[in-house]
Amino acid sequence: MPDYFTDITAQDAVKCPPEDADVLIRALIGDEKPDEIEGSHGLRATHSDSLLSIEYDRRAAEIYIFGLDHADLDQIPEAFPRALGALLRKQGKEHLEFGYANTCSKHCPDSHGGGRFRIDTCGRIIEPKIVWPRPSKPRRKP
Numbered sequence: 001m002p003d004y005f006t007d008i009t010a011q012d013a014v015k016c017p018p019e020d021a022d023v024l025i026r027a028l029i030g031d032e033k034p035d036e037i038e039g040s041h042g043l044r045a046t047h048s049d050s051l052l053s054i055e056y057d058r059r060a061a062e063i064y065i066f067g068l069d070h071a072d073l074d075q076i077p078e079a080f081p082r083a084l085g086a087l088l089r090k091q092g093k094e095h096l097e098f099g100y101a102n103t104c105s106k107h108c109p110d111s112h113g114g115g116r117f118r119i120d121t122c123g124r125i126i127e128p129k130i131v132w133p134r135p136s137k138p139r140r141k142p
Helices: 018-029 079-091
Strands: 005-012 035-037 041-048 054-059 064-067 095-104 113-120
Touching: 018 041, 018 054, 018 079, 064 095, 079 095, 079 113
Parallel strands: none
Antiparallel strands: 005 064, 005 095, 035 041, 041 054, 054 064, 095 113
16 A cells, blocks of 8 residues: 655745744644754744644744645645735745645555645735646648
């Protein structure tokens, strides 16, 4: 039986003062307490349904967002993209881009893929439109 996995990674870490990190963490995990990482230099908060995580580096004052193994974009709490959008607006960014990889423990039809999406300042999750080119008529040689 194959095992399917989806990993999500943000394209960049985002500068984030502690008070904004607290807002993002609360938007992701509610009243749960984040885990301490790297001694007392960082925090990690993981949403139990979506498996989306925030790591906050206190020394660099920045966050990094990712999801491991079975991350599910459809399970992200509605408050989280809005809180991230507000932070992006404060930072003067238009969006934060993410990549995702769909993989499987076996190579079987349609078992691997991936793509990208963005979260904008309004908290919208935006996926690109992929348009396949139309077949062109073959050129006749003169």
